[in-house]
Amino acid sequence: MQGLKNKADLAGAVGQWIGQIGNRVSAIVRLLKSVGADHRLGHFPAKLSGGESRLYQTMKIKRKSVPVLFVMAFLSPLSAPAVEVTEFEATAHGFPALLDSNGKKLADGDFAQWIDDGHLHITITYKFERGDRTEEKAVFRQKPELIQEEWSWRELKGEQLVRHFAVDFKTQTATAQKREKDDLKNWSEKIDVQAGRTFAGYGFMLALQNLRPRLLRGEQIELQAVGFAPKPKIVTVQISHGGVDQMKMSDRLLEGDRFVIHTKIPAIVGLFVHLPDTLIWLTKPPAEFLRWEGPVAEPNDPIIRVDLVSGAESGPAKPVETSDAR
Secondary structure (H helix, E strand, C coil), rough: CHHHHHEEEEEEEHHHHHHHHHHHHHHHHHHHHHHCCCCCCCCCCCCCCCCCCCCCCCCCCCCCCCCCCCCHHCCCCCHCCCCCCCCCCEEEECCCCCECCCEEEEEEEEEEEECCCCCEEEEEEEEEECCCEEEEEEEEEEECCCEEEEEEEEEECCCCEEEEEEECCCCCCCEEEECCCCEEECCCEEECCCCCEECCHHHHHHHHHHHHHHCCCCCEEEEEEEECCCCCEEEEEEEEEEEEEEECCCEEEEEEEEEEEEECHHHHHCCCCCCCEEEEEEEECCCCEEEEEEEEECCCCCEEECCCCCCCCCCCEECCCCCCCC
16 A cells, blocks of 8 residues: 555656646747847957967866756756866957958957956957047856856947947846937846856857867857847857858968857748848967957947958958868
């Protein structure tokens, strides 16, 4: 009798567990039906390193255990592994160049990174000839995983603020300011941050360097991005390896792996909305930043280019044939 009672209890528990899964699946189906259009990650990516100095250390991904049952993995987005840093970033200084999509130089850049109170700080400034400038700032924890804590980007014409986007990952708050004529409009949204998987701006550069080995093996990896259009929004992006390219930069012909950051949107929305991909090139190991191309900050902004090496000439990236084991 005791054995039958235990079996009955077990059957009841299993039935309750299955019922809970059914409820969660139903909730997900309702959510998918109500999903609207996603916006492109609106940020001015952190770009770069400078000169010949090595700015980035080789990092790798440590796989964590995940539930064996597929249904549990599907229902638990947080089960995906975060990016773990194995070699830490330190102080660095560089001078990237910002150009238009045809390679015409628009601004000189200043990149600085340093460690303060155990946190990695990044500041990237671009100064234009007319006195306009943009500035990006970011703060990260590198232990035990790569976790972004802060990000901001602002655009100024003279001393007047044109746009300002910011994310506080700890409080899960994103804010935006945008000047329209003489009116500075404001937005503030609570966002769902998955620590170690949600990034903005320079965070994608660091995450991409860690994910590089997996991407070269053909994996397509999804992360979360904070986008602005100009209202803040969390979007899902898919990162993949697009091939090997050569490009002329200053007086040199350089080669790098091209990675694609693609914003995922529902198929029906894609018929009416075009969201350009962001492209990032990294050098061969030790992987360093080489080039970045994408919209300035919002999806409808002009496409720009950022080169590691500042010089008079910046040529388009052209695919090359390679049989190397990468």
